[in-house]
Amino acid sequence: MPDTPLHDLVVLADAALVDGRIAPAEVGVDDGVIAAVAPAGAGLRGRTTARVDGGRVLLPGIVDAHVHVNEPGRTEWEGFATATRAAAAGGVTTIIDMPLNSIPPTIDVDALAVKRAAAARAAHVDIGFWGGAVPSNAGARRALHDAGVFGFKAFLSPSGVDEFPPLDAAGLDAALDELAAFDGLLIVHAEDPDVLDAHANDGGPSARRFAESRPPEAELDAVRRVIDGIRRTGGRAHILHVSSAAVLPLIAEAKAEGLRLTAETCPHYLTLDVAHxxxxxxxxxxxxxxxxxxxxxxxxxxxxxxxxxxxxxxxSPATAELKLGFDGDFGRAWGGISGLQLALANVWTEARRRGVGLELVVDRMARATADLAGLAAKGRIQVGADADLVAFDPDAEFTVDAAALRHRNPVSAYDGRTLAGLADAVWLRGTPVEPDGEPIGRLLDRPAERSTA
Structure with a gap:
């Protein structure tokens, strides 16, 4: 067909996830952007052609909106080179970095510039940045918003690092007031400190005893406070890492009321349980x-x-000494799961066991996370979107070897588990990502006009 344009790249897929359905498709890419999506057999022509077959599915790249890279300042915990290699190996093409545990934390424009300079040298995938809402930057957050952060993270209980203190009740209210004035997004680690204090125990080796020290009531009380705040201000908030299903009715009621509230959970809450x-x-x-x-x-x-x-x-990685070096004492070990590379495979493995389709898994890990950040060009296969693509084999099984994972420290809660789902080819804006090759990722700013999830 001589009138058919010649694209930079055409991906011919026996199965592709487009508009919520998996079907054969052809995808044409020009200048890193998807220029055409057509049914199989349409005859798209490309200077380069790639084929996704053999049971693999062409997916949009995963957007992981909650990653602690820790560089600079705690690069021995994790750094941009290792984190983004791990991301690419797991089919993640965009990450949004949390404002802690780096030093300095991302709580002002100068700190953001330091973080961006560190990331620019080593980005194997695209990277955006959250800012922080801490007591010391009250009244000065607009400048950080204007500098391109995607929103502001706040803790309502101690964060674990002294340089990122929590907001008390008055500080939370003030932050919601301040952000509502420019429609900024507050993302909240929602555990109530009074409840945590009331249930504190002496630690020890029992995971169940540790869970008892941070009961569902801590999440319930904190989520109520956030909901009350956005009801009062008309602002926007997002609840981070929901672990307790007790908060789900509160979130559902707030949404039904029309409040601008969103919420996330994590693979470890969906795939692991305390009894095991x-x-x-x-x-x-x-x-x-x-x-x-x-x-x-x-x-x-x-x-x-x-x-x-x-x-x-x-x-949220740390050194092996901080994770494992306290004789098995849950009260003293660093709290955080290193799961970036395994996130998609973990969730898909459990979803398949439960009869939940790949379509929903990818929607919640790509489209929804991109929409949370206002990244309309990420997390979907459609004309005008970035050509961030993954050839994913949903049936390929592998056994996790923590030492072989790409993140910096060889610690994983999933070590030895058998998972299904391998990302065996990844494109970032139409360019193949080689984890051991030159970094080709870009630094992202919050779009001027953002869409909400």
Missing amino acids: IPDGATAFKCCPPIRDEANQDLLWAGLVDGTLDCVVSDH
């Missing part, structure tokens, strides 16, 4: 904690019905 965590296995420690199977079932129901908008890794 051995004593002393502090690789499983995270805050909020992993809970029981009945709770997990309810989280899945909330994900399927849309009460939970999205799934993110909350990749």
Whole structure:
């Protein structure tokens, strides 16, 4: 067909996830952007052609909106080179970096510039940045918003690092007031400090005892406070890493009321349960904690019905000494799961077991996370979107070897687990990503006009 344009790249897929359906398709790419999406057999022509077959599915690149890279300042925990290599290996083509645990934390424009300079040298995937809302930057957050952060993270209880203190009740109200004035997004680690204090215990090797020290009531009370705040201000908020299904009715009611609230959960809450965590296995420690199977079932129901908008890794690594070096004491070990590379495979493995389709998994991990950040050109295969694409084999099984993962420190709560789903080819804006090749990622700013999830 001589009138058919010659694209830079054409991907011919026996199965592609387009508009929520998996079907054969052809995708044409020009200048890094999807220029055509057509049914199989349409005859798109490309200077380069790639074929996705053999049971693989062409997916949009995963957008992980909750990643702690920790560089600069704690690069021995994780850095941009290792984190973005891990992302690409797992089919993640965009990450949004949290404002802690780097030093300095991303709480002002100068700190953002330091973070961007570190990331620019080593980005194997695209990277955006959250800012922080801490007591010291009250009244000065607009400048950070204008500098391109996607929103502002706040803790309502101690964060674990002294340079990123929490907001008290008055500070939360003031932050919601301040952000509402410019329609900024507050993303909240929602655990109430008074409840945590009331349930504190002396730690030890039991994961269940650790979970008891951070009960569902802590999340319930904190989420209520956030909802009250956005009801009062008309602002926007997002609840981070929901671990307790007890908060789902509150979130559903707030949405039904028309409040601008979204919420996420994480692979570890959807795939792990406290009864199967051995004593002393502090690789499983995270805050909020992993809970029981009945709770997990309810989280899945909330994900399927849309009460939970999205799934993110909350990749929060540390050195092996900080994770494992306290004789199995959950009270003293660092809290965080290193799961960036395995996020898609983890969720897909459990979804398949439960009869949940790949379409929903990818929607919650790509489209919804992109929409949360206002990245309309990410997380979907459609004309005008960035050509961030993944050839994913949903049936390929592998056994996790923590030492072989791409993140910096060889610690994983999933070590030894058998998972399904491999990303065996990844394109970033139409260019193949080679984790050991030159970094080709870009730094992203918050779009001037943003869409909300």
